[in-house]
Amino acid sequence: xxxxxxxxxxxxxxxxxxxxxxxxxxxxxxxxxxxxxxxxxxxxxxxxxxxxxxxxxxxxxxxxxxxxxxxxxxxxxxxxxxxxxxxxxxxxxxxxxxxxxxxxxxxxxxxxxxxxxxxxxxxxxxxxxxxxxxxxxxxxxxxxxxxxxxxxxxxxxxxxxxxxxxxxxxxxxxxxxxxxxxxxxxxxxxxxxxxxxxxxxxxxxxxxxxxxxxxxxxxxxxxxxxxxxxxxxxxxxxxxxxxxxxxxxxxxxxxxxxxxxxxxxxxxxxxxxxxxxxxxxxxxxxxxxxxxxxxxxxxxxxxxxxxxxxxxxxxxxxxxxxxxxxxxxxxxxxxxxxxxxxxxxxxxxxxxxxxxxxxxxxxx
Numbered sequence: 001x002x003x004x005x006x007x008x009x010x011x012x013x014x015x016x017x018x019x020x021x022x023x024x025x026x027x028x029x030x031x032x033x034x035x036x037x038x039x040x041x042x043x044x045x046x047x048x049x050x051x052x053x054x055x056x057x058x059x060x061x062x063x064x065x066x067x068x069x070x071x072x073x074x075x076x077x078x079x080x081x082x083x084x085x086x087x088x089x090x091x092x093x094x095x096x097x098x099x100x101x102x103x104x105x106x107x108x109x110x111x112x113x114x115x116x117x118x119x120x121x122x123x124x125x126x127x128x129x130x131x132x133x134x135x136x137x138x139x140x141x142x143x144x145x146x147x148x149x150x151x152x153x154x155x156x157x158x159x160x161x162x163x164x165x166x167x168x169x170x171x172x173x174x175x176x177x178x179x180x181x182x183x184x185x186x187x188x189x190x191x192x193x194x195x196x197x198x199x200x201x202x203x204x205x206x207x208x209x210x211x212x213x214x215x216x217x218x219x220x221x222x223x224x225x226x227x228x229x230x231x232x233x234x235x236x237x238x239x240x241x242x243x244x245x246x247x248x249x250x251x252x253x254x255x256x257x258x259x260x261x262x263x264x265x266x267x268x269x270x271x272x273x274x275x276x277x278x279x280x281x282x283x284x285x286x287x288x289x290x291x292x293x294x295x296x297x298x299x300x301x302x303x304x305x306x307x308x309x310x311x312x313x314x315x316x317x318x319x320x321x322x323x324x325x326x327x328x329x330x331x332x333x334x335x336x337x338x339x340x341x342x343x344x345x346x347x348x349x350x351x352x353x354x355x356x357x358x359x360x361x362x363x364x
């Protein structure tokens with residue numbers, strides 16, 4: 001009888017670990033979603049959007065298809081440096097004219113992302129390989145309020161006020177991605193590569209866009225500590241972005257570095273709480289014949305809370321497992337970039353963890 005109880009206890013423990021692993025896989029799949037334009041680099045727009053990755057970024061996924069839908073909202077404000085750079089970049093002012101601009105740029109983005117990820121069952125280099133593609137649709141707008149003074153040929157002019165408004169609604173660029181993951185007990189490792197295919201709504205003379213107008217490639221890695229027995233978790237993801245030149249403006253963003261992190265505690269097998277944050281720092285100056293604003297290196301930091309829920313969901317393809325993650329960031333310490341608040345609501349659906357066979361009962 002004692003052995004029977006021991007076998008049952010071990011079986012429950014295995015189910016406990018497998019359910020946590022399934023939760024982790026769903027969260028990791030949700031974290032793979034790339035995001036919409038943020039404000040940095042050329043006229044305040046970069047490829048990488050901080051907050052893409054959070055908790056459980058490096059844990060293995062379930063083999064087969066995983067789909068993710070994410071609603072992303074960002075709203076914030078930039079000072080005169082970004083406002084002036086944006087106005088010069090889109091051709092509203094001639095940079096040969098000496099001018100001083102005081103004011104601000106207000107902007108927001110409401111984007112829905114759809115991601116499809118396929119995870120291979122056969123190992124690749126001893127790890128788990130996955131490929132995916134993200135598409136985006138949404139709305140962005142930006143408003144510049146400025147008071148301008150300056151000189152032309154030595155003669156002063158101004159001050160006068162000016163307001164520019166731009167709005168864009170449509171599809172964004174396409175973002176292919178690939179990952180390779182390894183698991184060693186509570187330690188998980190991941191390498192990724194992603195990029196931008198510039199096919200989204202973009203006009204170099206518009207104040208607001210959905211696409212960024214140029215290609216980019218980003219690569220990096222992640223580490224996750226995850227202990228299913230205690231529910232403790234910590235993840236960090238870092239990478240570098242190389243930006244290709246914008247053919248419409250002949251402007252090339254510098255190399256960007258970014259770190260996303262998340263820490264959480266599973267209070268139950270289905271409920272998670274924690275904190276998230278990010279660091280974004282441009283490492284090299286912008287360049288190109290179209291760069292009329294100088295180096296324009298940007299930086300921003302963000303931090304905030306997160307919650308996660310796991311639950312079964314019925315689909316036309318049978319019962320699947322769903323993971324809902326809600327997180328938000330307050331930004332600070334910005335430079336040559338807008339800062340504000342961003343919110344992520346992400347729903348990920350994947351194959352459920354296969355039910356383990358019952359262990360044989362030992363009779364005495």
